[in-house]
Amino acid sequence: MRPITFHDLTHICQLAQSAIGVPLMIVAQDKTVLASYAEIEIPHPFSKSSHTSQLECFELESDVADTLVLQKNASLEQFISVQVTLSDGQNVCIIVGPCISYKLNRDALVSLLHDIGQSYDQPQFEMIQQYYDQLAVVDKPRLVKIGLMLYYMVYGKHLDVEDVVQKNTDVQFSDQVELNPDLTLSRKRQELSFHHHVLHEKNVLQCIKEGRKKELLKLTNQAPEGEFGLLSKKSYLRHTKNLSICAIALATRAAMEGGVHQEVAYTVSDLYIQAIEELQDVNDVQHIMTKGLAEFAERVQHDKSNRYSKPVKMCHEYIDQFLYEKISLNELAQHVNLNPSYLSQLFQRETGVTISVYIQQERVKEAQKLLRLTNQSLADICTWLQFHDQSYFTKVFKKYTGDTPRRYKNKYSII
Incomplete structure (x- = not known):
């Protein structure tokens, strides 16, 4: 990928901001704001500069980070940043934010102000409330996706979302x-x-x-x-x-x-x-x-x-991977390279249940998830999970859960 110019970067940032609806700025290593997009209308109630809160929680490194950096300041504003080396060698940082992960009601805002030692009168409190009300509500998964989009637009590379979350979980905690x-x-x-x-x-x-x-x-x-x-x-x-x-x-x-x-x-x-x-x-x-x-x-x-030997762990992984398919003892034995009779005995000795019972239990667990989280019919779930008829599925399901599938869905469905 060719080196990116400042002009290129401003174009990327303009496009990104118009798509995400969250303030965005480009900052030099000395924290000079080089460009900003969609600044918030009501100024930050605790800062003299409109950019102070955005910059106070960032340490801008001289090298280019290989991931995204998530930050949240004491005022509960959150940000995500991408560091960029321009074609002229200058290191800059794209900072997205401020936004908040959830709306602060009056009681929560009062508690927050108490924690940060911020005094206020009624007019000031109303201004503070207005400031927080104008901030976009962006939960962390969406904020990470915004960062991933910017990273790809700048570098043309994919980052793994789980790696980003894990690195920020490890880094942000103050030991x-x-x-x-x-x-x-x-x-x-x-x-x-x-x-x-x-x-x-x-x-x-x-x-x-x-x-x-x-x-x-x-x-x-x-x-x-x-x-x-x-x-x-x-x-x-x-x-x-x-x-x-x-x-x-x-x-x-x-x-x-x-x-x-x-x-x-x-x-x-x-x-x-x-x-x-x-x-x-x-x-x-x-x-x-x-x-x-x-x-x-x-x-x-x-x-x-x-807890389990390697062949039994391999059976668990195989069953998990092919839960929606027909699974036979011979298939498992071939997969782990053991005699079927010996594998059956080994599995029951280590887990306390037979292979067929374990498969049933796992399929019932999967059926529970489908009943809770989807609108799929009982007939479809029964067929997908290899139960030969709905009556048998209901019998097995009730054996392990104490409820019929229909009663379970009525109790726990979130759809």
Whole structure:
């Protein structure tokens, strides 16, 4: 790809801004604003310059980053940036933002102002509210996609969205507290019970229980429908800590259900909750919560991987990949290069169930997802998952879930 000129870059930025509807600017390495597009109408209430809030949370490096950088400042404004080396050798940065991941209601805004030590009278509060009301609501997955689009327009290269999310999860957390759950097994344990957004919570906890870290990270970067209750009117930091502690406590249970030893799970829980309490920045709290949830999922996956022999793990992977196809014992035996009879005995000895029962259980789990998340008919689901008739499918489904497929869909469907 030919070196990009400043003229080229301004054209890219103009096109991008008109498509995304979020403010965008080009900044030099010394933080001089070289060009800006679609500036917000109401000025930032805490800054003398309209660009101060955008620039205060960025450290512009001299080398070109190989990924995107996500940032969120103390005022909960979020940004994404792409660094670019121009044809004349100058290093500049495209910054998209500010935007917010969700609308701030009055109580949340009052708590935020308390946390950042911002005094105000009624007219000032109304101006602050107007400022936040004008900001575009862009959740993290969409913001990442905007960054991916800009990166491709500049470099002509694809970035993997999961890599971008993972790198920013790892980088943004401020390591103020050492976390090593393997060093200490705490004797004191606690059991917590809290209310959460049900559907989002169930999906997150299921990912932890099954050790699916990548899917978990996608979910934690999506704002669920509706709003979480405000758990502290006086402090947005306290509210965020409380929500994070709720999440860690629930994740602890999910990890134990996924096979993590309870002493290990409680130790991870204790250390992350202690670390959350030590932090004084909302963004650090959110990042360490995500880090904690990811660790639980990793531990579940690690335990599952080490629990079974290689042939049994290969069977699990094969069944997962071809769940919608007919799967026979002979196919599996050929796949793992073992005698069918020996494989059958090995699988049952290690998992506690026969291969046919395991396949049934996995298909019922898949049917549950389809019933919750799609409008597909029972007949279609039954056929796709290789059940020979709907009556038999209903019998098997009820055996493992306690509900008929129709009753399950009525209870849990989100469509």
